[in-house]
Amino acid sequence: MSQDLFPDTLALPGLTYLPGFALGDEADLVRAVLDVAQGAAFRRMKTPGGREMSAAMTNCGAAGWVSDAKGYRYARLDPLSGAPWPEMPAIFRALAERAAAAGGFAGFTPDMALINRYEPGAGMSLHQDIDEQDFSAPIVSVSLGLPAVFLWGGLSRAEKPARLPLNSGDVLVWGGVARKFFHGIAPVKAGAHSLTGTARLNLTFRRAL
Ligand code: SIN
Ligand code: FE2
DSSP: OGGGGOTTOOEETTEEEETTTTGGGHHHHHHHHHHHHHHSOOBOOBOTTSOBOSSEEEEEESOEEEEETTEEEEESBOTTTSSBOOOOOHHHHHHHHHHHHHTTOTTOOOSEEEEEEEOTTOOEEEEOOOOOSOTTSOEEEEEEESOEEEEEOOSSTTSOOEEEEEOTTOEEEEOGGGTTOOEEEOOOOOOOBTTTBTOEEEEEEEOOO
């Protein structure tokens, strides 16, 4: 089938897989994540239902994605510190813009990034990214550190997700017809990575406000 002709790319409607797109920037990106976390610590948020999420999160940029008993939303201030989130590192913005253009979304500029940290066993159940204001903008997702399996569903939670292995430096861009598709991360397996140790980091760039 045609997929065999293109072993290094995967084209699903609305989803572009850019294997190794961020490989040259890995070390700088991880350093920038540590800088952000100095200003806004990783924390495990609670779902509105009161369950602690298994991935730890922080944010940078004009707003941060937060979850607590009051629900999911974007907040301009970090509820832990009461201060604005750290500025988005220049290397984050540059990479997100390049990747978006490669995925068919030239002109995208993110106003924030959500940063997830997965220790072994942590994952993210199927969900939609629907708390943003601007759905014409794509989501740009950058994987760093330990590998993971990305789950890519459809417009309904019932659709059986495809399983896409992600390695450090891989980038995904989704938007358009797929902007609200369900997606998630299977529990991360134990391992070690030279830049992130025992963790997987993920950056998702969005247009939230
Ligand atoms: C997310 O959906 O926000 C995270 C996806 C990932 O960790 O790759
Ligand atoms: Fe998401």
